[in-house]
Amino acid sequence: MRIGTLKESYVADAALFDSRTQHVWLAIAAAALLLFPFMANDYWLYMACLVAINIASSAGLNILTGYTGLVSLGQAAFMGLGAYTVAILQLRWGTPLALNLLAAGVVAMLGGLIVGVPSLRVKGLYLAIVTIAATFIAHFLFANFDFTGGTSGLSMRPARVFGTDLDTSFRLYWLIVPVTVLMLLGAANLFRTRIGRAFIAIRDRDISAEVLGIALLKYKLLSFGLSSFYAGVAGGLFAYFFRVITPESFPLSMSIFFLAAIIVGGMGSTLGSILGAAFMTMVPELLKLVFDLLPGGADLTVFLAPVRLVIFGALIIVFLVFEPLGLAEMWRRTRRFFHLWPFKN
């Protein structure tokens, strides 16, 4: 328990950011996000955008899997629905970016609601299999309709905002990162509401939740819908970012990636989504940079590439063994250490 955070009202008690220290850190983080594009090169900007997209999608999956306890391996399919919606709207009707992203979320949400129906009858691994089916159905639809461009997919023009083409990582950063921040704030706030608490109750014991008056079907579908909405918007950002989408852009392995991200990051934690997605996206790249420090150049690259993957896999195992609650719990522990320092913690 932290000292010096006296609450005088329930509103203050439920506040998302409740201390001056948090406000200071948030201001520093916001300043860092604002300054980053002016200091980073194209590679780091690209990685920042990619991490942000992955965070947005992971946050959505965390609502469904981490908070509601419904395992899903369909996140990539819902991202695909969002990406194709954006691409089709842009190419056919030239609709504006904001509308396209919103539509991406809504279309993916509808997909999520359909896939979510069986969640009332099946859960755990069985539900995971149902959501895998969604991936295959989505792939089939993307690959076989003319308006989705078949197996060749669709190539898009850059997004255009106020007469400016968002065609570089620098420009896209100002779209992707703010949208992701908004989505994260939305996710964090969700769990201060009745809806979010209902999700948690369902996760902890669905029968008890029903006894408490929580309509299981409604809230499970809502969770699926919200999660898919997040995936859809993330898919829309993905489409604007890569500007080429094909049925192969959203494989099952991508869904597994997001599931791994929230497990490594910490299920049932918004911070976990951020840390997990950042870990899964950045660690392989950081390992490359570390390996680049070794002498040997191109000769060594071919030998070190598989070693790097092994180390990445081992790192995930180590984290899960030593910290099953994920990176978010490590973060919390570190924070507690500094809260109590210099006293023994």
Place this chain on the structure above:
Amino acid sequence: MNQQAMSPRRRGLMLGAAATGLAALTQPLAVLAQDASEIVIGGSIPMTGVFAFAGVGINDGIQDYVKIINDAGGIKGRKVKYVPEDTAYKVDVSVAAFKKITSQNKVNVYYGDSTGFAKTINPELERNGNILMAGASFASELNDPKKYPHQFLVGPDYTEMFGILLKHIAKEKPGAKVAFVYSDSEFGRDPIEKSEAAAKQLGLTVAIKIMTAAGSVDVSGEVIKLRRAAPDYTIFHGYILAPIPEFITQGKQQGMKSKWMGTFWTMDSSTVMKMGADGDGFMGVMPYRYYYDTEAAPMLEKIRAMRPEYQSTAYTQGMLAAMLFLESVKRCLDAGKPLTGDAMKAALNSLKDFDTGGLIGVPISIPGNSIPVGRVYKADMKAQKMVPASDWIKL
């Protein structure tokens, strides 16, 4: 409270991880200054993942050619530097590799690992304007100089590969019945529609088209359909190996007399030899000579001297890509032109009857984005080699 305690070991581990991360983050700032005169070949190379079987060979091929050129003094005295990155055959990682390499080096030419990457990075290439790119993809879509002005294919595109096979079939057995068996993927579907029309033009009949899942293993239903169609030739595309051996084995067991054929990514010697005895006589299109070809080829002799063990056709592809890259650069420098994407592509397109040192058996020209030439080779399981079954065929 004890549960929340941070042990010294854990703290040490975390500090170690933080230090490693910091070192990694600051590393790009410490990149050694690049020699301004260096010619840089960047590469998104799939050294791990599903395409690693080819990526390692491609990497070796490019690296060896760079060594040959540098040992001979470089290009007009300028050394060549090769900067590869592993991509695990993932488009987002390939793009990250491109961004990283181009942020740290003034890249002149670039090798990409997939069709997805080639399509995704194309707007970036156009914006950059100073990079010429080729890669592992033979997608027909990329064979469009207007849409992909700074890219080229290191061989015929998939439709042209089919064209070479169909031309061979039409010559060997006029009016033959042909079957297309392909995977349900962008790769698999690529040449099918156009090749059906091409077959008709050559007086051939496409008896059946069978699409299978990309990784399918049980193909007994498809084999029955194929047997009923009784083709004289069956062309597989969109696979590396599976399910081709299953088709051939079951087809032969059911008395099929079809000749079996494949396209480039199936045709490496080591891949075909895995088909076992049933693969004897398996044919396919190959734009390059095999490592062990005995016909006069100075570059093959050089390769064999450098690497006494068998080198895959992916190796040859990588080496030829590097050769064409550097020939384009050389022609630009000879003409006193700047190394822009446009100038290098124009230099590439100026190649007329260019001698590849025997990597391709005939002199080549590159009027557009592809090299529309190839040869039909056949598996000799006894000799464990691919042997020529036709002369070089130009489209």
